[in-house]
Amino acid sequence: MKILVTGSNGQLGSELRRLFAERTADDCLFIDIGELDITDPVAVRSFFHEHRPEVCINCAAYTAVDKAESEPDLARKVNVTGVEVLAKNCEDSGASLVHISTDFVFNGEADKPYSTDHPVSPVSVYGLTKAEGENRALSTCSRTWLVRTSWVYSAFGGNFVKTMIRLGKERSEINVVNDQVGSPTWAKDLARAILTIIDQREVTKYGIYHFSDKGAITWFDLAAAVMDTYGLNCKVNPIPTSSYPTPAKRPAYSVLDLSGTASVPGMEIPDWKTSLQQCIEEIKTLENA
Numbered sequence: 001m002k003i004l005v006t007g008s009n010g011q012l013g014s015e016l017r018r019l020f021a022e023r024t025a026d027d028c029l030f031i032d033i034g035e036l037d038i039t040d041p042v043a044v045r046s047f048f049h050e051h052r053p054e055v056c057i058n059c060a061a062y063t064a065v066d067k068a069e070s071e072p073d074l075a076r077k078v079n080v081t082g083v084e085v086l087a088k089n090c091e092d093s094g095a096s097l098v099h100i101s102t103d104f105v106f107n108g109e110a111d112k113p114y115s116t117d118h119p120v121s122p123v124s125v126y127g128l129t130k131a132e133g134e135n136r137a138l139s140t141c142s143r144t145w146l147v148r149t150s151w152v153y154s155a156f157g158g159n160f161v162k163t164m165i166r167l168g169k170e171r172s173e174i175n176v177v178n179d180q181v182g183s184p185t186w187a188k189d190l191a192r193a194i195l196t197i198i199d200q201r202e203v204t205k206y207g208i209y210h211f212s213d214k215g216a217i218t219w220f221d222l223a224a225a226v227m228d229t230y231g232l233n234c235k236v237n238p239i240p241t242s243s244y245p246t247p248a249k250r251p252a253y254s255v256l257d258l259s260g261t262a263s264v265p266g267m268e269i270p271d272w273k274t275s276l277q278q279c280i281e282e283i284k285t286l287e288n289a
C-alpha cells in the first residue's frame with residue numbers, strides 16, 4: 001500500500017517512521033513542512049497527483065497549546081485549512097485519510113470517559129482549531145478515520161515526560177498540577193493503533209476513534225512516575241491549577257472512552273505505566289548512545 005505521512009518529523013510521525021521501517025510491503029512517503037506545507041493547496045494537489053497515495057496519515061499540526069492563544073491565525077491555518085486541503089485531495093483522489101485530533105476538543109466538565117459522539121466544546125484556541133479541523137476532515141473526505149488522542153509523549157521531540165526528566169536532573173523539588181485528570185499516550189502505542197486500524201480496513205468503519213494508553217491519572221501522578229521510573233531524586237509536590245496559571249485553559253477531565261477502538265481486531269491498548277517504563281528505557285538508551 002502507498003502511504004503518505006505528513007508532519008513526519010514530529011513525535012507521532014517519528015514513531016510511524018520506525019514502525020513502517022519494519023514493514024517492507026508498504027511504500028511510504030514521509031514528509032514534513034520542509035518538503036510539503038499542508039496549507040499550500042497548489043503544492044498539495046501537485047504532490048497527490050505525482051505520488052497518488054492510497055492512505056494519508058496526517059500527523060502535521062500546530063501543537064503549541066499556550067502559544068496558540070496569541071497566534072490563533074497560524075494555529076487555524078495549519079489545524080483547519082491544512083486539514084481541509086489534505087481531506088479534499090484524499091476525497092478527489094480516492095485515498096483514505098487518517099487525521100489525528102485531541103482530548104482538548106472537550107471542555108473537561110464530564111465525570112466519566114468521553115464517548116466518541118460526545119459534543120465537542122473546546123476551552124482553548126488550540127482546542128477550537130482542532131475541533132474545526134475535525135469537522136473539515138469528516139465533512140470533506142468520506143473516507144476519514146479520525147483518531148483522538150491525549151497527553152502524547154515519546155523519546156522524540158519535546159513533551160511533558162522529557163521536561164520532567166530535565167527538571168528532575170536540575171532541581172531537588174518541583175510543583176505539578178494535581179487536579180487535571182487524563183490519560184497519557186506513548187506515541188509508539190498510538191502509531192501501532194493507527195496501523196492496526198489501517199490493516200483492519202475491511203472491518204473498521206470510517207469515523208471517530210479514541211486512543212490513549214489505559215489509565216486515568218493527573219499530571220502530578222505522571223511526573224512522580226517519571227521521577228520514580230527514571231531514578232531521579234526530585235520531590236514532586238501536588239498543586240492546584242489555580243497556582244500554575246497558563247495562557248490556555250485546559251480541560252479538568254479529559255479521559256477518552258476507548259471501547260470502540262478496543263473492539264478493532266488486533267488492537268492493543270497498553271497500561272500507561274508499562275509504556276512509560278518502556279519509553280524511559282528508550283530515552284536512556286538514546287542519552288547514552
Ligand SMILES: NC(=O)c1ccc[n+]([C@@H]2O[C@H](COP(=O)([O-])OP(=O)(O)OC[C@H]3O[C@@H](n4cnc5c(N)ncnc54)[C@H](OP(=O)(O)O)[C@@H]3O)[C@@H](O)[C@H]2O)c1
Binds near residue numbers: 009
Ligand atoms: N502532543 C500531544 O500531547 C497531543 C495530544 C493530543 C493530540 N495530539 C495530536 O496528535 C498529532 C501529532 O502530534 P505530535 O505531538 O506528533 O505533534 P508534533 O510533534 O508537534 O509534530 C507536528 C509536526 O507537524 C509539522 N507541521 C507544522 N505545520 C506544518 C505544515 N503547515 N505543513 C506540514 N507540516 C507541518 C511540525 O513541524 P514544525 O515542528 O517545524 O512546526 C511537526 O514536525 C497532532 O494532530 C496533535 O494535535 C497531540
